Amino acid sequence: MSSSESVQYHGLLLPPVAHTLESLEYAQHFSVEDTDVFGVTYPKSGTVWMQEILPLVLNGGDLTPIQTIPNWDRVPWLEETRLAKVVDRLKSPRALVSHFPYYLMPQSLHTSKAKVIYIMRNPKDVMVSSYYFHRMAGFLEDPGTFDEFMEKFLEGKVLFGKWTDHVKGWRLAKLGDRILYITYEEMVKDLPEALRHISDFLGRNLSEETIQKIAEHCSFKSMKANQMSNFSLVPKKYMDSEKSNFFRKGVVGDWKNHFNTEQLARFTSVIRKELEGESFSLPWSLD
Numbered sequence: 001m002s003s004s005e006s007v008q009y010h011g012l013l014l015p016p017v018a019h020t021l022e023s024l025e026y027a028q029h030f031s032v033e034d035t036d037v038f039g040v041t042y043p044k045s046g047t048v049w050m051q052e053i054l055p056l057v058l059n060g061g062d063l064t065p066i067q068t069i070p071n072w073d074r075v076p077w078l079e080e081t082r083l084a085k086v087v088d089r090l091k092s093p094r095a096l097v098s099h100f101p102y103y104l105m106p107q108s109l110h111t112s113k114a115k116v117i118y119i120m121r122n123p124k125d126v127m128v129s130s131y132y133f134h135r136m137a138g139f140l141e142d143p144g145t146f147d148e149f150m151e152k153f154l155e156g157k158v159l160f161g162k163w164t165d166h167v168k169g170w171r172l173a174k175l176g177d178r179i180l181y182i183t184y185e186e187m188v189k190d191l192p193e194a195l196r197h198i199s200d201f202l203g204r205n206l207s208e209e210t211i212q213k214i215a216e217h218c219s220f221k222s223m224k225a226n227q228m229s230n231f232s233l234v235p236k237k238y239m240d241s242e243k244s245n246f247f248r249k250g251v252v253g254d255w256k257n258h259f260n261t262e263q264l265a266r267f268t269s270v271i272r273k274e275l276e277g278e279s280f281s282l283p284w285s286l287d
């Protein structure tokens with residue numbers, strides 16, 4: 001397999017590194033504990049941000065593990081090879097992240113009391129972020145032109161499939177009050193408020209001082225400078241920050257700098273059509 005050839009699993013394209021048939025089977029049979037918390041996203045929607053936030057909310061703002069353990073070991077991806085290596089070191093309550101669609105989540109999630117936070121981001125900003133990620137990640141194929149990448153994105157010929165399928169699956173998930181829906185945009189607008197929301201959902205009663213401390217540590221600026229979160233420990237051949245930084249802009253609406261009128265019209269009409277008749281509405285206008 002060449003380094004940019006994606007792995008295929010249940011019809012989905014997955015990254016060619018850190019994902020193997022073994023790790024994917026391991027994920028599907030993972031034994032979920034009642035106290036587990038999953039941060040789930042379609043890629044480029046705020047996953048690494050949630051990796052930073054979850055342990056701090058769960059442990060009452062103790063920065064110690066955050067300063068010594070890289071994010072991928074601290075809050076591992078459910079579907080990645082790393083999980084099997086670090087699982088015994090994870091302390092309860094465990095925090096994990098995943099890009100899995102709902103239908104691939106382990107069966108034990110459904111019988112447990114574990115909680116899920118699903119983070120959504122405006123798909124236009126998701127696509128822009130993903131476009132730059134494909135340019136900097138040596139293990140991914142070149143995205144081509146913005147137009148070409150947009151077609152692939154809309155057809156779902158990208159990692160983890162169609163954005164609309166991912167969102168539909170998770171928005172219609174039958175997890176009752178065990179799932180919290182939050183948006184990247186809410187987090188950018190008022191991180192302390194989003195943290196209060198997350199902390200209430202997880203049954204934590206954090207002081208205002210702790211909320212402010214977590215917000216400061218999880219700001220774009222702090223995370224971009226933090227070696228345990230900013231992927232600077234990853235060899236350049238995998239992630240080349242000279243081509244584009246993983247912590248690229250961290251803003252809402254960068255799509256306006258990338259989409260022309262025709263692209264916007266096409267993108268909006270495809271996404272709108274695919275979500276037609278669904279029982280949920282999107283938190284942002286697609287226009």
Ligand SMILES: Nc1ncnc2c1ncn2[C@@H]1O[C@H](COP(=O)(O)OS(=O)(=O)O)[C@@H](OP(=O)(O)O)[C@H]1O
Nearest residue numbers: 043044045046047048049129219220247248249250
């Ligand atoms: N703290 C904070 N504040 C604001 N924005 C943040 C933060 N942390 C990560 N990000 C931005 O999230 C984008 C990366 O998304 P993911 O972490 O989901 O990427 S991945 O799927 O795990 O590769 C990527 O977005 P873009 O800047 O638009 O490319 C990151 O910059």
